[in-house]
Amino acid sequence: MYIGIPNPNIIVPLEKMTIQAKGGKPFQVLYNPASYVQSRSVDYDRTDGLSYNSPMAQFVHGGLEVLQFQLFFDSMTAGAEVGGSIVDRAKFTANSILPSLTKFVDVRDYTSQIYNLMIVDDKTHHPPVVHLAWSSLQFEGYLMSCSQNFIKFSESGTPVRAWVQCAFLESVAPLKSNLLNPLNSPDTTKFRTVCQGDSLWSMAAKEYGQPEQWRVIASANGLVNPRLLRSGQRLSLPAIVK
Numbered sequence: 001m002y003i004g005i006p007n008p009n010i011i012v013p014l015e016k017m018t019i020q021a022k023g024g025k026p027f028q029v030l031y032n033p034a035s036y037v038q039s040r041s042v043d044y045d046r047t048d049g050l051s052y053n054s055p056m057a058q059f060v061h062g063g064l065e066v067l068q069f070q071l072f073f074d075s076m077t078a079g080a081e082v083g084g085s086i087v088d089r090a091k092f093t094a095n096s097i098l099p100s101l102t103k104f105v106d107v108r109d110y111t112s113q114i115y116n117l118m119i120v121d122d123k124t125h126h127p128p129v130v131h132l133a134w135s136s137l138q139f140e141g142y143l144m145s146c147s148q149n150f151i152k153f154s155e156s157g158t159p160v161r162a163w164v165q166c167a168f169l170e171s172v173a174p175l176k177s178n179l180l181n182p183l184n185s186p187d188t189t190k191f192r193t194v195c196q197g198d199s200l201w202s203m204a205a206k207e208y209g210q211p212e213q214w215r216v217i218a219s220a221n222g223l224v225n226p227r228l229l230r231s232g233q234r235l236s237l238p239a240i241v242k
């Protein structure tokens with residue numbers, strides 16, 4: 001029998017990560033993740049140029065944030081550190097005092113709460129948007145990958161302990177202004193490869209919104225005759241200083 005300082009989590013329970021699918025009920029994880037990783041990347045177009053030591057890189061678009069962490073699930077023990085509803089905690093407490101052969105809690109009942117977040121909704125035709133909240137961590141996105149690793153079983157073969165690896169992809173609502181006017185502004189220098197049928201007028205219209213700005217492109221590339229373009233030619237589209 002243990003005699004000593006009680007577990008402080010009994011007096012002040014730890015705040016648990018809460019997960020809620022849009023339109024569904026929130027639930028707590030059983031054990032908080034030991035760590036989590038947030039990552040983001042952006043996409044650059046790399047084009048080989050003649051007589052250059054390295055390719056020319058041009059920004060294409062930004063990327064979405066990815067949140068990754070690992071969750072622990074265990075139905076063999078119970079304590080104040082276990083999350084879930086009052087019913088869940090009572091169930092875990094009752095299950096923990098039973099002999100191993102008679103334990104009745106299947107850990108898959110809890111891992112499936114995470115795993116099923118990837119199921120396509122019949123009404124929206126895509127998996128639900130998920131909100132994660134854990135103190136200062138507030139994240140909204142989709143569960144894009146999830147793996148369940150069951151590591152302990154009862155005598156009857158029921159999984160009682162598992163690790164679940166999760167990766168969530170940020171969800172960003174598109175703005176109407178971005179759909180109509182993407183971030184393709186004429187205030188930065190860009191490079192374009194000439195394709196068959198291209199003209200300086202069409203490039204100027206697409207890049208600057210003004211076909212008459214073809215002279216800026218011609219001057220920047222030393223073109224004497226703007227009609228003489230060859231396929232594969234690399235042109236610089238300079239920024240226009242207003």
